[in-house]
Amino acid sequence: MTTTSAVTNASNTSALSSANNASSAQSIENQFLKLLTTQLQNQDPSSPMDNMQLTSQLAQISTVEGITNLNTTLQSISSQMGLSQSIDATSFIGKSVLVQGNSILLGTDSTTGSTVTTPFGINLTGAASNVQVKITNASGAVVNTVNLGSMSAGIYSYDWDGKSSTGTAATNGSYSFTVTATDANGNAVTVNPLTFGQVGSVAYTSGGPVLNLGTAGTTSLSGVYKVFSTTDDSASI
Incomplete structure (x- = not known):
């Protein structure tokens, strides 16, 4: 209505x-x-x-x-x-999207009991020979480091397996991540972190429609970097 x-x-x-x-x-x-x-x-x-x-x-x-x-x-x-x-x-209502942000949620699937995480993404503005993602807990301690290797410019999405660098399961909760990228000469390449959100509603403002993403905040249509074809199971954790 x-x-x-x-x-x-x-x-x-x-x-x-x-x-x-x-x-x-x-x-x-x-x-x-x-x-x-x-x-x-x-x-x-x-x-x-x-x-x-x-x-x-x-x-x-x-x-x-x-x-x-x-x-x-x-x-x-x-x-x-x-x-x-x-x-x-x-x-967009009911769809899962990637927007600017650096948060990951780790939880347990209520049906299967398996570990699930919300996807995260990166927006790489140029080709890089080395891309690295560091996942940290609420205290700021590095839980895991993911080396993605060389990549072309573009928007990518990934799923963390919920494990620490030692292979043990991390504790359920909220995590953040940082991304660094360098080219073949060791120069920094601009890369932006993207976080997962599910569109629950749309608000109409003088500046245009605003998508409400729950804990992921809000964004305009231009702030959406990727739309998932189906609602991701991790949206319920």
């Missing part, structure tokens, strides 16, 4: 804006024509307005009207794009 209402309100706002712009353009045209008529009625008979002056003034009102109509058209297109984006945002 909330989504339908929000989309309807956006549509009504667009229609009202277009109507106001049309009214404004008509008002400008009426004022100009009234002024021109008054000017013609009160002109000096010995020195009447020549055709060049009349043509020039008519061209001016035509230009003003054209610009106003163009602005109205552009605003209408912008409103329609915003409405389309708002409608598209609802398709």
